[in-house]
Amino acid sequence: xxIDLNSAFATAEQQAHPSLRGRPIGVTNRxxxxxxxxxxxxxxxxxGIKVGCRRTEAxxxxxxxxxxxxxxxxYHHVYKxxxxxxxxxxxxVKMRSIDEGVLDFHGTKYEGDVKALVALGYEIxxxxxxxxxxxxxxxxxxxxxxxxxxxxxGLHKPDGLDVITHSNLVEVFESLELQDLNGIADGYGSxxxxxxxxxxxxxxxxxxxxxxRQVFRSVNGTYWYQRxxxxxxxDVRTNLGMVGRQWxxxxxxxxEAYLRSCLHFLAETTAKKLRYRNVEARGVxxxxxxxxxxxxxxKKTFKVPxxxxxxxxxxVARLFDNRPKHMAVRTMxxxxxxxxxxxxxxxDLFGDEQRNRYLTDAIDEIxxxxxxxxxxxxxxxxxxxxxxQKIPFGGTEYFELLLKS
Amino acid sequence: MDPTIVINQRVDVVVVYRHGSxxxxxxxxxxxxxxxxxxxxxxxxxxxxxxxxxxxxHVFDVSDGSNDYRLEHDAERLTWTLVxxxxxxx
Numbered sequence: 001x002x003i004d005l006n007s008a009f010a011t012a013e014q015q016a017h018p019s020l021r022g023r024p025i026g027v028t029n030r031x032x033x034x035x036x037x038x039x040x041x042x043x044x045x046x047x048g049i050k051v052g053c054r055r056t057e058a059x060x061x062x063x064x065x066x067x068x069x070x071x072x073x074x075y076h077h078v079y080k081x082x083x084x085x086x087x088x089x090x091x092x093v094k095m096r097s098i099d100e101g102v103l104d105f106h107g108t109k110y111e112g113d114v115k116a117l118v119a120l121g122y123e124i125x126x127x128x129x130x131x132x133x134x135x136x137x138x139x140x141x142x143x144x145x146x147x148x149x150x151x152x153x154g155l156h157k158p159d160g161l162d163v164i165t166h167s168n169l170v171e172v173f174e175s176l177e178l179q180d181l182n183g184i185a186d187g188y189g190s191x192x193x194x195x196x197x198x199x200x201x202x203x204x205x206x207x208x209x210x211x212x213r214q215v216f217r218s219v220n221g222t223y224w225y226q227r228x229x230x231x232x233x234x235d236v237r238t239n240l241g242m243v244g245r246q247w248x249x250x251x252x253x254x255x256e257a258y259l260r261s262c263l264h265f266l267a268e269t270t271a272k273k274l275r276y277r278n279v280e281a282r283g284v285x286x287x288x289x290x291x292x293x294x295x296x297x298x299k300k301t302f303k304v305p306x307x308x309x310x311x312x313x314x315x316v317a318r319l320f321d322n323r324p325k326h327m328a329v330r331t332m333x334x335x336x337x338x339x340x341x342x343x344x345x346x347x348d349l350f351g352d353e354q355r356n357r358y359l360t361d362a363i364d365e366i367x368x369x370x371x372x373x374x375x376x377x378x379x380x381x382x383x384x385x386x387x388x389q390k391i392p393f394g395g396t397e398y399f400e401l402l403l404k405s
Numbered sequence: 406m407d408p409t410i411v412i413n414q415r416v417d418v419v420v421v422y423r424h425g426s427x428x429x430x431x432x433x434x435x436x437x438x439x440x441x442x443x444x445x446x447x448x449x450x451x452x453x454x455x456x457x458x459x460x461x462x463h464v465f466d467v468s469d470g471s472n473d474y475r476l477e478h479d480a481e482r483l484t485w486t487l488v489x490x491x492x493x494x495x
Contacts, residue, residue: 016451016466017473019493031407059406067407073464077453131429133451370458 001103001117002141002149003086003124005078006158008099009039012078013068015133024049025066026058032250035067042158081132089120100153102146104235114163117142121161144230150182166230173200191215204228243273243281244335250386252291254328258382263320264313265383266334268376271312274336275364280305280343281336284312286319291328298322301338308360309377312336409489414439418476418485434465434476439487444469464488 005011009027014020024044026037037044037053049058049065058065079098086093092104110116121140128136141153143164152162155172164172179189181200195215197203203211203224212221223233245266253259263286274281284306285299298319306312316334366375373384417438423431433449450466450473461480466473471493477486 012451017491018448018450018468019471019473019491055406065406068409069407073455074451074453077451133429368459371456374458 001105001121002139002143002146002153003082003101003103004139004141004150004153005082005099006137006139007039007041007045008078009070009075010041010044011136012074012133013071014041015135016074020066021135023066024062024064025068026053027068027070028055029070031055031067031069037067038070078132078136082128082138085124085127085131089124100150102149114142114165118161118163125159125161145227145232146234147182147227148230151176151180154180154182164230169230170201170204173204176200178203188216200228240277240279240339242335242337242339243270243277243279244285244333245270245273246331246333247387248331249329252328252330254326256325259329259332260317260320261380261382262386263316263332263334263383264377265380265387266332267313267316268309268380270334270336271307271309272364272372274307274312274339275342275360277339278342279339280307280341281312281339282306283338284315284319284334284336286316286323286334287332288323288327288329289331290324291330294327296323296327299337305338305340305343307342308356309363310356310359313377408491410492411489412487413489414487416476416485416487418478432463434467434485437474437476437485437487444474446474 010025013025013027014023020041022043023041024047025041026044026049027039028035028037033055035055037049037051037055037058040049040051040053044058044062044065047062047065049061055067058067075098079095082101083093083095086101086103090103090105090108090110092106093101094104095101105111105117110120121142125138125140128138137159139153139157139159140161141149141151141155141164142162143149143152148164148169151172152164153160155162155175176199178184178192178197178199179186181203184192192198192203192215195206195210197206197215206215206225208222208225210221211225212219215221216224226233247262247266249259249262251258282303282305283299283301285297287295287297289295300315300319302315306315363375367373376384419435419437421433421435423433429452430449432452434446436443436445438444446467447470448468450468452463452465455462455464457479460482463478463480465476465478467476468474473491473493475488475490477488478484479486
């Protein structure tokens with residue numbers, strides 16, 4: 001069963017502020033002249049204001065459009081309560097993002113009992129209204145696998161409940177366009193069309209070997225063949241491969257002090273994420289994109305893994321110094337890779353490492369107690385004025401960390 | 406654009422604790438004295454906790470029927486702050 005909160009952030013704001021209900025509103029990470037909508041209410045969507053729409057564009061479409069800044073604790077409250085409700089029905093709950101999750105009923109008494117699952121779906125809808133807020137609505141999709149359940153949840157937004165089974169699969173696919181299928185965007189869409197597959201039904205009719213050998217030219221073809229038929233291929237656990245952050249530079253420039261301070265801020269928050277996941281990194285990568293076009297990327301793998309703010313910044317700064325310094329930077333980012341489990345309990349032979357470790361632990365402890373960025377490197381002062389922690393859209397792994405601010 | 410008016414002022418608040426209610430409305434600010442005026446709240450939009458360091462803050466988004474108010478209760482210092490308000494649609 002797929003549960004999807006409708007326009008989660010915008011609806012949460014409308015729940016909290018009754019005067020905003022029924023009005024076109026949007027939510028953005030940081031209010032600025034050119035900020036983007038990261039969630040739009042249904043009233044705004046009806047006016048053509050969608051996610052990614054710039055503020056100026058939104059105001060041109062609707063002068064009454066209201067834009068609010070994100071309020072992470074509010075969304076965390078909604079998320080936590082949604083999780084709590086979902087976990088009352090099955091222990092196999094997996095949140096796919098901040099506003100959607102899957103209840104896996106395989107191996108429970110509800111497995112295959114569509115009627116009972118539909119009743120549960122309506123019960124969850126009622127509980128969401130009662131226990132989170134009367135304005136909160138969810139879409140529910142019920143199907144044999146995650147892909148079809150998500151497809152079902154998207155059929156009648158907002159506040160829908162749909163079931164896809166073998167008996168109505170063809171009928172549902174008939175009503176969809178190829179790129180309505182979750183996971184089929186421009187790239188895969190072009191490949192499919194190049195092989196005369198223009199609709200979901202034609203994709204369903206294609207043989208496994210055509211999808212595997214001709215269209216996708218990989219095992220992805222087999223996965224798609226199975227996915228469309230209700231076999232579960234998306235219940236996989238992935239390992240943490242990298243930790244990083246990126247930022248669209250507020251005032252694009254090549255000012256050394258400004259860029260260094262902002263990058264240092266990104267390095268400190270990335271280091272915090274790294275320690276939160278209890279891993280260390282050997283690889284460091286810094287990348288930039290320039291206003292004039294083009295980009296810069298430099299990465300290096302070191303012999304000794306790192307996790308302290310000081311060493312991570314030292315490595316990041318070294319790579320950053322290799323950039324073409326005359327170019328104005330539009331976007332900057334860094335990521336740490338080659339991750340391995342933290343080895344912090346290992347004593348260092350010469351003692352230097354211990355001093356760094358104690359300092360980092362002390363800073364983390366102070367910041368945990370008094371709030372993030374109570375103690376930070378003086379060099380990041382400029383950066384803290386411009387950057388802020390963003391709402392994580394994909395995974396929810398860093399939500400607790402974000403809320404410590 | 407953003408209709409929020411930031412206030413950040415300490416206020417006097419009367420609160421109602423309802424026995425046996427749903428968690429969503431078990432506690433609700435009943436009225437607030439702000440600038441010598443009593444404002445009665447008719448609706449609780451949402452209550453959620455947040456933290457400032459280790460200090461627990463309860464955020465109440467309430468409405469008096471026309472305007473929305475954001476009140477914060479510091480559970481350690483036992484203070485109430487009117488953080489912001491959003492005027493209702495004219």
